[in-house]
Amino acid sequence: MQRIGVFVCWCGSNIASTVDVKKVAEVLKAEPGVVISENYQYMCSENGQALIRNAIKEHSLTGIVVCSCSPRMHEATFRRTAESAGLNPYMVEIANIREQCSWIHKDMEEATEKAIILGRSAIAKLKLNAPLTSGESAVVKRALVIGGGIAGIQSALDIAEAGFEVDIVETSPTIGGNMAKLDKTFPTLDCAACILTPKMVDCAQNEKIDILTYSEVESVKGFVGNFKVQIRKKARFVDEKKCTGCGECMQKCPSKKGLNDFNMGLNTRPAIYIPFAQAIPNVAVIDPEQCLKLKNGKCGLCAMKCNVNAIDYTQKDEIIEREYGAIVVATGYKPISLENFNEYGYSQYKDVVTSLELERLMNAAGPSEGHLVRPSDHKEPKVITFIQCVGSRDTSGCGKPYCSKICCMYTAKHAMLIREKYPDTEVHVFYIDVRTPGKNYDEFFRRAVEQYGVDYVKGMVGKVYEENGKLMVQGADLINNEQVVIPSDLVVLAAAIEPSPTVRKIATMVTASIDTNNFLTEAHAKLRPVESPTAGIFLSGVCQGPKDIPETVSQASACAAKVIGLLAKDKLKCNASVAHSDETLCSGCSVCANVCPYGAITYVDKEFRLGGGKTELRRVASVNPAVCQGCGACTVTCPSGAMDLKGFTTGQIMAEVDAICKR
Amino acid sequence: MQEIKKDYKPLIVAFCCNWCSYAGADLAGSSRLSYPAEVKIIRVPCSCRVNPTFILKAFQRGADGVIICGCHPGDCHYTSGNYFARRRMSLLFSMLDYLGIERERTRVEWVSAAEGAKFSAVMNDFAKTVTELGENKRLEDLRCKN
Numbered sequence: 041m042q043r044i045g046v047f048v049c050w051c052g053s054n055i056a057s058t059v060d061v062k063k064v065a066e067v068l069k070a071e072p073g074v075v076i077s078e079n080y081q082y083m084c085s086e087n088g089q090a091l092i093r094n095a096i097k098e099h100s101l102t103g104i105v106v107c108s109c110s111p112r113m114h115e116a117t118f119r120r121t122a123e124s125a126g127l128n129p130y131m132v133e134i135a136n137i138r139e140q141c142s143w144i145h146k147d148m149e150e151a152t153e154k155a156i157i158l159g160r161s162a163i164a165k166l167k168l169n170a171p172l173t174s175g176e177s178a179v180v181k182r183a184l185v186i187g188g189g190i191a192g193i194q195s196a197l198d199i200a201e202a203g204f205e206v207d208i209v210e211t212s213p214t215i216g217g218n219m220a221k222l223d224k225t226f227p228t229l230d231c232a233a234c235i236l237t238p239k240m241v242d243c244a245q246n247e248k249i250d251i252l253t254y255s256e257v258e259s260v261k262g263f264v265g266n267f268k269v270q271i272r273k274k275a276r277f278v279d280e281k282k283c284t285g286c287g288e289c290m291q292k293c294p295s296k297k298g299l300n301d302f303n304m305g306l307n308t309r310p311a312i313y314i315p316f317a318q319a320i321p322n323v324a325v326i327d328p329e330q331c332l333k334l335k336n337g338k339c340g341l342c343a344m345k346c347n348v349n350a351i352d353y354t355q356k357d358e359i360i361e362r363e364y365g366a367i368v369v370a371t372g373y374k375p376i377s378l379e380n381f382n383e384y385g386y387s388q389y390k391d392v393v394t395s396l397e398l399e400r401l402m403n404a405a406g407p408s409e410g411h412l413v414r415p416s417d418h419k420e421p422k423v424i425t426f427i428q429c430v431g432s433r434d435t436s437g438c439g440k441p442y443c444s445k446i447c448c449m450y451t452a453k454h455a456m457l458i459r460e461k462y463p464d465t466e467v468h469v470f471y472i473d474v475r476t477p478g479k480n481y482d483e484f485f486r487r488a489v490e491q492y493g494v495d496y497v498k499g500m501v502g503k504v505y506e507e508n509g510k511l512m513v514q515g516a517d518l519i520n521n522e523q524v525v526i527p528s529d530l531v532v533l534a535a536a537i538e539p540s541p542t543v544r545k546i547a548t549m550v551t552a553s554i555d556t557n558n559f560l561t562e563a564h565a566k567l568r569p570v571e572s573p574t575a576g577i578f579l580s581g582v583c584q585g586p587k588d589i590p591e592t593v594s595q596a597s598a599c600a601a602k603v604i605g606l607l608a609k610d611k612l613k614c615n616a617s618v619a620h621s622d623e624t625l626c627s628g629c630s631v632c633a634n635v636c637p638y639g640a641i642t643y644v645d646k647e648f649r650l651g652g653g654k655t656e657l658r659r660v661a662s663v664n665p666a667v668c669q670g671c672g673a674c675t676v677t678c679p680s681g682a683m684d685l686k687g688f689t690t691g692q693i694m695a696e697v698d699a700i701c702k703r
Numbered sequence: 704m705q706e707i708k709k710d711y712k713p714l715i716v717a718f719c720c721n722w723c724s725y726a727g728a729d730l731a732g733s734s735r736l737s738y739p740a741e742v743k744i745i746r747v748p749c750s751c752r753v754n755p756t757f758i759l760k761a762f763q764r765g766a767d768g769v770i771i772c773g774c775h776p777g778d779c780h781y782t783s784g785n786y787f788a789r790r791r792m793s794l795l796f797s798m799l800d801y802l803g804i805e806r807e808r809t810r811v812e813w814v815s816a817a818e819g820a821k822f823s824a825v826m827n828d829f830a831k832t833v834t835e836l837g838e839n840k841r842l843e844d845l846r847c848k849n
Contacts, residue, residue: 110729111746112721136744139732144823145740154740161743551780553723555817573722573816574780617748635751637782671781672752676791688748693757700716700743701764 049083049108096125103131128171135162164699174616189217191581192370198600200248214319264576277326282350285322289342307407370580421529431536445586447534459492617687625682628659632674640667713767722780724772730819738826751784762842768833
């Protein structure tokens with residue numbers, strides 16, 4: 041005979057204000073099998089849990105139903121509570137009467153009635169629960185970091201610091217990411233390279249870190265603690281071990297018309313190149329689309345000039361297979377394409393640039409060696425106008441609905457640096473709102489206005505057009521309530537940022553959740569911000585949402601702490617909710633093995649007694665519980681009904697349907 | 704079409720996968736985006752766990768509409784489960800259609816963990832559609848009525 045305890049939580053007033061919790065507890069007490077039904081203000085609190093523990097012991101309960109918040113929130117908590125009172129943790133069911141009831145319904149009667157039905161449904165399921173035990177699986181003590189920007193670098197350094205091996209996989213020929221392109225960083229105006237490149241060198245010198253640049257993740261299989269990853273190391277046509285980074289080949293290369301990605305396409309580079317002076321690894325790479333030798337077999341100058349014979353035109357892509365216990369996604373961002381914003385004339389006028397392009401124009405290692413000049417005629421601009429929120433906070437469908445978060449601060453930085461270095465230059469900024477929360481951020485913005493005299497105009501820009509050699513910026517000044525036209529020499533657009541285009545492919549590979557803006561979803565918006573809902577996958581940097589460098593570094597370190605916590609374990613508890621086959625029903629047809637995405641099902645020959653001393657050898661399905669992830673695809677596909685999923689058995693779900701449909 | 708009773712409230716069973724749609728329902732809840740109380744959610748690990756017999760059972764027991772929600776195609780937590788669900792359900796729905804169960808009483812929707820607003824919109828719309836159709840008497844087993 042089952043002895044069930046029901047515990048109805050008020051969640052303060054979150055549940056109790058729309059659900060009559062006392063009535064729910066009272067009605068559910070009358071359900072067959074229920075021996076105790078309690079209600080309490082906060083079931084998840086220490087006192088609430090003590091109440092459950094005492095009830096389990098006092099009434100010798102065989103299972104409990106907690107009517108509370110979503111099981112995604114506190115199922116684990118209440119399972120631990122049950123376990124600490126000697127009950128099997130899987131003899132716990134949660135009726136979600138907060139997210140699915142009290143928070144969405146206003147009518148008390150209606151919500152109470154629904155809560156009772158949800159409670160009954162949980163009781164019906166619990167009656168068919170069986171105690172489950174989870175197996176164990178070993179943890180591969182190595183982490184993979186996808187993306188070699190500041191987020192990936194910081195995560196890798198912290199994981200390596202704890203003594204675990206880390207591989208960084210980066211698609212471009214060098215690590216460093218977007219931060220390497222920046223000139224100065226807010227709010228302290230340190231030079232980006234000065235604070236980033238030492239970290240890049242640390243990565244290269246750390247014997248626990250293996251940097252795989254010009255490489256892409258090809259496939260990911262497995263599960264937390266045991267990922268099997270294929271990495272494509274693209275042919276760079278240069279032997280990484282031999283190349284010394286002397287740069288002789290770059291001088292001699294005759295094909296010099298490639299757009300320099302590192303300088304945002306503002307100048308050109310040869311077909312064989314090192315992205316920038318402090319690149320890690322400091323090794324050349326050949327662009328096969330541009331190289332004359334690779335395109336039509338004529339040239340080979342770089343190979344002739346190379347003193348160490350590092351050039352290898354026959355190099356092929358290489359597939360590397362490695363195993364990891366944890367994966368950090370740090371794929372970063374890129375500015376959005378501005379093709380939908382013709383009104384600002386970005387594709388029409390050379391002197392309309394994005395903020396990232398301005399970074400390169402102001403950088404000493406950039407195309408103009410740090411002299412701020414117009415891209416069109418290389419003259420110093422006398423009037424510069426910044427336009428904020430280009431594609432950010434845009435619900436028209438052209439841009440992104442979210443705030444890109446970094447633009448207000450970097451524009452204040454640009455304005456300040458320009459006024460500092462070229463005091464004769466006029467600087468105007470069109471803005472919707474100035475958002476500068478953060479330590480010393482608002483003070484920084486105020487310095488731009490008060491100390492450097494930057495002209496902030498509240499309002500949006502309607503269009504940018506050319507007249508008499510000037511770029512006319514026409515916009516609204518909402519404070520003075522007038523239309524303004526500012527003749528400018530240079531216009532800078534604060535383009536919205538979006539997740540790197542590779543992230544969707546990666547999310548699919550690692551089965552991580554992703555939102556409509558292609559940002560990866562965290563396990564809990566507030567309490568688990570660096571973990572993906574998929575176990576073993578961690579989120580570092582802008583792939584999870586827009587953030588600046590200090591925030592990215594904090595998140596990257598938080599991510600590393602989570603990875604270290606995982607890799608420090610020798611064994612992980614496996615999912616206990618796994619499929620199993622009833623061998624007496626199984627006909628060995630192989631249909632289940634065909635649908636299993638994990639290859640968890642194999643077939644074994646087993647002897648069955650037929651009676652009368654006779655036996656029969658039959659082929660039956662066997663599930664490897666360490667590999668099964670519990671999706672249940674096999675249970676539905678099985679024609680003989682032999683496959684079932686522990687914790688979500690056919691009988692349990694049928695019982696829930698029954699309970700819900702009972703009027 | 705049958706006449707609809709004035710205060711008729713349909714009975715709707717929603718199967719939601721744990722990783723996307725159930726989380727989407729949670730987000731609808733924490734964002735206080737309402738949908739009718741007639742919708743009752745059953746949590747399953749993946750939309751591919753939904754056995755067609757669950758849906759038949761629901762109709763037999765007097766449900767007026769059944770909706771299955773899973774991750775968007777390509778985003779399944781178990782890589783391919785939602786594709787199985789999609790195929791199974793299209794077969795089942797055409798069979799139900801043959802049996803005289805209106806097509807509008809069954810639905811498959813993809814709702815991600817980030818789409819609380821979509822979850823609420825889908826449920827409101829489905830409940831409205833089912834309410835307009837009225838009671839489902841075709842498959843209901845009268846012996847189940849107590």
